[in-house]
Amino acid sequence: MTIKLYCFGESGHSYKAALALELGGFDWEPVKVDFFAGETRGEDYRGTKNEMGEAPVLIDGDVTLTQSSVIQDYLSEKTGKFGGKDAAERREILRWQFWDNHKFSSVAGMTRFLMNFLPEDKQPKEVIGFNLGRLKGAYDILNKHLEGRDWIVGDSLTNADLTCCSYLYYPEPFGFDRADWPNIDRWLTNISETPGWKHPYDLMPGSPADRA
Amino acid sequence: MTIKLYCFGESGHSYKAALALELGGFDWEPVKVDFFAGETRGEDYRGTKNEMGEAPVLIDGDVTLTQSSVIQDYLSEKTGKFGGKDAAERREILRWQFWDNHKFSSVAGMTRFLMNFLPEDKQPKEVIGFNLGRLKGAYDILNKHLEGRDWIVGDSLTNADLTCCSYLYYPEPFGFDRADWPNIDRWLTNISETPGWKHPYDLMPGSPADRA
Known part of the structure; x- marks a missing residue:
């Protein structure tokens, strides 16, 4: 099943998770969070995605995770990559x-x-x-x-x-x-220069250019 | 061997580690960091204790750790306490x-x-x-x-x-x-009300009263 990452291009915190997904070789897709329209501050987002009102949010089947470092920890446990050797x-x-x-x-x-x-x-x-x-x-x-x-x-x-x-x-x-x-x-x-690296605006939807 | 925690009473970040040591039942002692005299900003502290220039620092024999959550993680691995059940x-x-x-x-x-x-x-x-x-x-x-x-x-x-x-x-x-x-x-x-709990000014050396 494709992992979904709720994120937006301008969010460096989202980028931490998106880059870990991309370089980890996961089957994943970004879902744009409309931060600038207040989505993360709304009751719906806080009730169903993240009570902390932040991006990113990772959804992998039954598992919902927030905080980019926790998401990275979860991904490293699956691949054995990027989590250190001891x-x-x-x-x-x-x-x-x-x-x-x-x-x-x-x-x-x-x-x-x-x-x-x-x-x-x-x-x-x-x-x-x-x-x-x-x-x-x-x-x-x-x-x-x-x-x-x-x-x-x-x-x-x-x-x-x-x-x-x-x-x-x-x-x-x-x-x-x-x-x-x-x-x-x-x-x-x-x-x-790591193979597969992408700039945040190429890896996630949304950039200041969209709002110009 | 007694664990040393470099800390000071006014530091809530130090308190996170000190309280974990105390409630975890460790043999430990606080060592006062003179934050208000600039100790954490000095070359010696940064060179020998913590390049990040922060308290707390835990020293347990050969192991030196900083960042209170990392210290908590280390302590939980020793006792099985406070780290969650799965x-x-x-x-x-x-x-x-x-x-x-x-x-x-x-x-x-x-x-x-x-x-x-x-x-x-x-x-x-x-x-x-x-x-x-x-x-x-x-x-x-x-x-x-x-x-x-x-x-x-x-x-x-x-x-x-x-x-x-x-x-x-x-x-x-x-x-x-x-x-x-x-x-x-x-x-x-x-x-x-947890048995063994102490207020930060009772658990670590230093308080605003000392400087009054």
Whole structure:
């Protein structure tokens, strides 16, 4: 049975799950969530898809899962791919996924939204400035970690990479310039040169161009 | 060998790990991290304890772990406690831990810091207001989930509870009033009535009173 992923192109959090499905070789299809029309905030979505009001949501037969890292965990259990080769690697992957959710893609996704998807006169400038400062600290942590490494954990692509890269391929500005962070830049190329890799706007339905 | 947890009383993220150690019945001791003197931002801490510059850090012999949910995962593997009774419960626990890190205790911890531990004239008012609005949405999600439930996942205390409760016992204001959220209020009592439970300021060294 084809796995369904409720997602939308602009969502880096959705991209983490979509890229894991695509590179994992799954039979899957994206179902567009109309985030910008308020779908995730509605009672129906919260009642039937995700009480947390977020994308992505994965539906595989009787199984409904949310939170991209949980979806990745589920997919890795099916394929044996991207989940690390032992308990220590599994925990190191999880460690970067929690760091990402707490300090990195949470802030990047929010800041990109505020700077690009809100009208100029509704953008909270102090919040954006505060977040841009926090993001610099996060880029620095990731860039230092990637010194001398091709991947975040171990010697191959894992869910840690699929999680942490999620917002970094988008063209809309949120204070990230690959040229400023050479190790991140090299690592993003390693991921995008992986056979089967696709850009978020090519992997999921919806992009800012649709709303232009 | 006694497990060491690098932590400090004001840190709800540390509390998630400390409470898991205490209720798990471990032989452990807290080691105070002097966060307010900049210890986690220093090169030594980042080089030897945690490149992410955060507390808590657990050291158990040769094993060094960071990120409170990863520490909880490690402890549950040793005791069989709090980790859920099957793969579905394990993923549901992980789902709430990721939600917490992304949308809940990350925002609560930050807001409590800005409102209570920064001088009045350095508090970014727009950021605080923005965060208070986001937190209301998060309280509502948790309160609705706890309708008719004693625990977040399954029929007993799990790591999901130990994670999501982390900032909610602190006295410093950050826009949370137990009286506004009756299911959260009842659930917090369930946790604090668990034998062995301790308040964060009783479980870890350091509190605002020390700096008064």
